[in-house]
Amino acid sequence: xxxxxxxxxxxxxxxxxxxxxxxxxxxxxxxxxxxxxxxxxxxxxxxxxxxxxxxxxxxxxxxxxxxxxxxxxxxxxxxxxxxxxxxxxxxxxxxxxxxxxxxxxxxxxxxxxxxxxxxxxxxxxxxxxxxxxxxxxxxxxxxxxxx
Amino acid sequence: xxxxxxxxxxxxxxxxxxxxxxxxxxxxxxxxxxxxxxxxxxxxxxxxxxxxxxxxxxxxxxxxxxxxxxxxxxxxxxxxxxxxxxxxxxxxxxxxxxxxxxxxxxxxxxxxxxxxxxxxxxxxxxxxxxxxxxxxxxxxxxxxxxxxxxxxxxxxxxxxxxxxxxxxxxxxxxxxxxxxxx
Numbered sequence: 001x002x003x004x005x006x007x008x009x010x011x012x013x014x015x016x017x018x019x020x021x022x023x024x025x026x027x028x029x030x031x032x033x034x035x036x037x038x039x040x041x042x043x044x045x046x047x048x049x050x051x052x053x054x055x056x057x058x059x060x061x062x063x064x065x066x067x068x069x070x071x072x073x074x075x076x077x078x079x080x081x082x083x084x085x086x087x088x089x090x091x092x093x094x095x096x097x098x099x100x101x102x103x104x105x106x107x108x109x110x111x112x113x114x115x116x117x118x119x120x121x122x123x124x125x126x127x128x129x130x131x132x133x134x135x136x137x138x139x140x141x142x143x144x145x146x147x
Numbered sequence: 148x149x150x151x152x153x154x155x156x157x158x159x160x161x162x163x164x165x166x167x168x169x170x171x172x173x174x175x176x177x178x179x180x181x182x183x184x185x186x187x188x189x190x191x192x193x194x195x196x197x198x199x200x201x202x203x204x205x206x207x208x209x210x211x212x213x214x215x216x217x218x219x220x221x222x223x224x225x226x227x228x229x230x231x232x233x234x235x236x237x238x239x240x241x242x243x244x245x246x247x248x249x250x251x252x253x254x255x256x257x258x259x260x261x262x263x264x265x266x267x268x269x270x271x272x273x274x275x276x277x278x279x280x281x282x283x284x285x286x287x288x289x290x291x292x293x294x295x296x297x298x299x300x301x302x303x304x305x306x307x308x309x310x311x312x313x314x315x316x317x318x319x320x321x322x323x324x325x326x327x328x329x
Binding site: 021022024025026028029030031032033034035038040041062063064065066067068070081083084085086087088089090091092094100102103104 | 188298
């Protein structure tokens, strides 16, 4: 699996140090058979981070053993977790008060911008106390917890 | 008489070696009071001298994490095994061990099982999440609910493990003191 393609992603956002390091990972980077992050995951993660500049701290960015990329926020009021794959994303937001919100969907150029903006709006609202006048239109698919 | 003793010692030694090489001296059941260790090979798995969650992510298509049974292998042999896997030219450098006590690791959705087919002293931590084997696709995000279940179990492993960076990775012996996880 080819690693992230810096040339492709650099056009979408400024360079992010954590993602630059993740770009360089090769297959079996962890010694236990991990896959290198795909260029698609890196590209989507970069464009997501490029959107995440307004009132939200930069999340912790980590590669997974399955070639996907995890983004994570922690605040006094909860945590948010977001996994970006080659063609799908998923995640959840766990406020310290209230129910956990689950979401998942397909990654495509058309949907990604809207989905990332909506996720960021919810993270901002629930974890960083934003009370913007604009209510996000949650067209991304939310999953009811059935645990 | 001396010849007889030497012969007896040789026989006993050969017998013990045979027992060890066929792994007959190690019980298959992994006891709760055993310590297990997992070697760390990437800076992507460490932050501020702490293990990160992605260190506890099973490789696709499995639901298991490789560990070594410290009580039987010992720190020196565990380190030797780890150093066989490292390949600094390809970004894999041995950094140290995360250590656990089996009794603390095992909760409803996690078990530890011997896997001596890998090598004698090898075991696996199993996550009992069916989706890891059945629904996880290569390079794709887990479904949201299963992703949270995995994250919760990984957080549990973080809470009951302790990271021991190797103070002298180049040496053959483990010189980092006793590996005594919580």
